[in-house]
Structures are given as C-alpha cells and as structure tokens.
Amino acid sequence: MERLQSIPKSWIYVILLIVLAGPLLRPIGIPIPISSDIRKSFEAVDSLAPGSVVVFGFDYSPGSAAEMEPQAMAILEHLAEKQVKVIGISFQAQGPEMATKAFSATSWAEKEYGVDYVNLGYRAGGQAAVAAFATDIPGTFSTDYTGKPSSSFPIMQGIKTAADIDMIITIAPGQPGPEDYVRQVYGTYKTRIIAGVPAVAITQVAPYVQAGQIEGILGGLPGAAEYEILVEKPGQAVAAMDAQSLAHLLIIVLIAFRNIPSFFKAKEARAQSMSGSAQKAGRGGRS
Amino acid sequence: MKNSLPVAIMTVIALIIILDFFVADAPSVQWIKQSGLVLRSWGIVIAAFAMGLGAVNLLRRHTVAISRREPEALYSVVLVGSMVIIIILGIAYGSDHPTYSFLFSNILSPASATMYASIAFYIVTAAYRSFHARSFESWVLLITAVIVMLGKAPIGSVISGFFPTAADWIQAIPNTAGMRAIMMGAALGVVSSAVKMFLGLDRTYLGLRD
Numbered sequence: 001m002e003r004l005q006s007i008p009k010s011w012i013y014v015i016l017l018i019v020l021a022g023p024l025l026r027p028i029g030i031p032i033p034i035s036s037d038i039r040k041s042f043e044a045v046d047s048l049a050p051g052s053v054v055v056f057g058f059d060y061s062p063g064s065a066a067e068m069e070p071q072a073m074a075i076l077e078h079l080a081e082k083q084v085k086v087i088g089i090s091f092q093a094q095g096p097e098m099a100t101k102a103f104s105a106t107s108w109a110e111k112e113y114g115v116d117y118v119n120l121g122y123r124a125g126g127q128a129a130v131a132a133f134a135t136d137i138p139g140t141f142s143t144d145y146t147g148k149p150s151s152s153f154p155i156m157q158g159i160k161t162a163a164d165i166d167m168i169i170t171i172a173p174g175q176p177g178p179e180d181y182v183r184q185v186y187g188t189y190k191t192r193i194i195a196g197v198p199a200v201a202i203t204q205v206a207p208y209v210q211a212g213q214i215e216g217i218l219g220g221l222p223g224a225a226e227y228e229i230l231v232e233k234p235g236q237a238v239a240a241m242d243a244q245s246l247a248h249l250l251i252i253v254l255i256a257f258r259n260i261p262s263f264f265k266a267k268e269a270r271a272q273s274m275s276g277s278a279q280k281a282g283r284g285g286r287s
Numbered sequence: 288m289k290n291s292l293p294v295a296i297m298t299v300i301a302l303i304i305i306l307d308f309f310v311a312d313a314p315s316v317q318w319i320k321q322s323g324l325v326l327r328s329w330g331i332v333i334a335a336f337a338m339g340l341g342a343v344n345l346l347r348r349h350t351v352a353i354s355r356r357e358p359e360a361l362y363s364v365v366l367v368g369s370m371v372i373i374i375i376l377g378i379a380y381g382s383d384h385p386t387y388s389f390l391f392s393n394i395l396s397p398a399s400a401t402m403y404a405s406i407a408f409y410i411v412t413a414a415y416r417s418f419h420a421r422s423f424e425s426w427v428l429l430i431t432a433v434i435v436m437l438g439k440a441p442i443g444s445v446i447s448g449f450f451p452t453a454a455d456w457i458q459a460i461p462n463t464a465g466m467r468a469i470m471m472g473a474a475l476g477v478v479s480s481a482v483k484m485f486l487g488l489d490r491t492y493l494g495l496r497d
Contacts, residue, residue: 009412016411030441033451062391063399093338096382097391124338128330135324140331146383188308199439206463207470222439245442247407252433254415259429262419 004257012254019250023242030245032238037209038226041194041216045075048166050083053159057170057181058099059092064173064198070224070237071196072102072171078231080107084166085155086117089141091129091176096121096145114153121145126176131184134162162189171196178205182213196223294487300326301485346370369394431457 060068088099120141178195199220208214224237307323349363437443438454483489
C-alpha cells in the first residue's frame, strides 16, 4: 500500500504520455457539453451584422498557441461566416506571425486582404499601447504588418477610435490582456469585448464578466472545443478533449494513491489510541 | 531641484493622462485630449526603445560570456547566433520573408510549444507529491480541486451532472469573490501609491530611498 505513495517520477511521466497520446491517436468521443459562458460568447459574436468591424487581438505567442490558437481559429471561422470585417492587431511581439498563421489556416484565406481583413502587426507598450490604440487607431497602427500605410486599406476607412469598432475580441494568455482592454477601451468607449484566456486565467477575468464589462469568455482548450462544436467545425480542440479528460482522471487517481494509504493509517492509529485509552480506563477502574 | 524636477514632470504627465480619461470631448479641453494622445504615443516609443535596450543588453551579456569561455558559453553561442540571424533577416527582408517565416514556424514555434507542453508533466508530478491531505483544510482543498478538475473536463459530465454544476458554482461564487477582493485591494494600493508619488513621498522610482 505504501508503494502507492512513492511512485517514481519517471513512471508518472510515461503513464501521462500514454494517457495523452492514446486518445489523440484513437479518439474515444467523450461528449462535450456546451457551457453557458461559451454559448453567451457565441451569441454575442452571432449578433454582429454583416459588414461590422471587429478588432481581433492576437495577443499570444507560439508558447501558448496550443491553448490559444484553437480559440482564435474557432472564432475566426465564426466571424468569416458572419461576413464581418476583421482588423488584426497585437500587443504581443510574436502576435503578428500568429495572426498570419490563423488567417491563412481559416476561411479568411479566401477573403481579400485589406478589404475584408488586415493584419496591423505589433505595438510595444503594453497597457499604454492599448490606451493609445483606443484613442487613435490609425495613429497607433500607422502601418500594417508588412509596412504598408494602414490608411491605404479600404477596411481602415472611417476607423479612428474604438468608438468606430463594433467588437473587440482578444485572445490573450497574459498581459496585455482583457483587463487592459476593459480599463482603456470599455471604460471610455463601452466597446463590446469577448476574451479568450487560458483555463488558469478564468478566475482573473471572471469579475469583469460578472460585471458585464466583458460580454463573453472562452477558457482554455475546453472553451475552444465547445466553440468549435457551436460553429460546426470540430478541429484541434475537440480532438484534444479526450486526452484532457483522461489526464484529469489520471491526476485524480494519483492524488487518491497518495492519500488513501495515509487515510487508512490515520484511521488505524485512531482506533489503536482509542482502544489504548479504553484499556487504561479499564485498569484505572479496577485499581 | 535634482529631485523635485523629475517629481514635478511625473506629476504633470500623470495628471494629464488621468484628466484625459475623465474629461468630456468638449473644445475647451481639447488641449488635454491632444496632450494625452501625444504622451501615449511617447509611451509606445519609449517602450520600443526599452525593448531595443533589452536586446542590446542581452547580446552584450552573452557576448561577454562567450569571450570569457564561461562553462555554459555554448548556450550563449546559440542565443547570440539565432538572435543575430533573426535580427538581420527581419531588418533586411521584413518579417513576411519566407526564410523568416520558415525559422519562425519550424524552430521558434515548436520549441516554445514544447516548453509549454512539458509543464503538463511537472503539474501531474507536483499534484501527486503536494496533494497530501493532513488536515481538514487540506481535505477541503483536495475535494474542491477534484470537483473542479472533473467539472472542467467533458468526462465530469459523463460521470455526473453534479461536477460541471459544482465546478461552475465554485468558480463563479467563492473563487470570483476572492479574486474581486484581491483586485480591489490591489487597485486601492495602486491609487495610494500613485498619490504618494504625486506628493513626492515615494521617490523609489528615481532610485532614491527617501
């Protein structure tokens, strides 16, 4: 029983690898329920009229792409279907490359660059850059990702401040992220915001969602999987959900292994001490 | 003068930025709006310079490590080499050049993704080692963790509808309440720290103790 409490690290790594790789190679097909948060986000995007202008913040890097990219792709597919216009921006240095990848891997590849969508690239400065973007979009992003003047693109005509934007969607694992958009954009312009964050950051953003400042939130890979189901384009996230479910089960089993022996030992010790004190009481009674 | 001038500049700039947030779009206060706009664009330029400074500092640090043949200089060679290649490619041909894209997609992306994915292995072993319940509080934490883990994965709803409902409740009520308290506390802390800076009581950002 005590062996369960000291499983070598290497064994755990191998077991986890098998648990993750198995369902990726041979999916089980565990049903994925749609949560109210994802449905709310979907309905918010769905309410956009054709021709609406959406700013899409590619605020993630290749490091977090495994969790963030499926969210971006699922929402981009929905936006393409809604026939809205998308202005891609980034406050994360590697964001423009992530935007290029996401646009070329979705239905946006068939749309016209500069007319239907544009990739305005990266601006340094974190929250200060978000504030500058809100008040002066063409000034802050004066060129696109390749260095062409942003004013030369038809999609940018009439876009001056965040008030000219119908919705902001930010996919951000850290700072600058949804909180910065709330402080600098929603605070002044009341622009609608949808946020995609990693599962661990949901708690950080939840107060803004409950306050109505962020209209919808996608959390981690499950959020992306649910959105993929809603847009009827199951992709990477849906495929990874079985693996995630089994990995969570593995963690729970390991935690049980760690605690069950101690639980029984503590129970045994309690029983022994109780019988010991009963014997003592018995002896005391006789004397 | 040496100390009071930077404090005065900082206070004026901060007040303009704060006023810009609160004042209406009226013609009489346009100068505040315009000043705010200019100051924010300066902020972006300064941030860009800071990034450049960071890159130069990194290059300097690792070039010195290579020239001194420090024990782990090989890593410095890899870092300096890849940094120089990317900088030259980016400046000379732009970041949309096929070679730049190739290096980004085939070296940087997989390497970063691998680093991120390897965290899963550490999380599992850390959970196994640290979730050892010895007290009532640790049992509460453990049970909560199990409920949230099951509730936030599709398997939870297959086992029982209780898990997603309970996980959502834990996240929306006690968890968010705690987070909100932390955020409000931090916000008040920021306000008080800003006031101290305006009044010149806190000058640590100038490298001064008192």
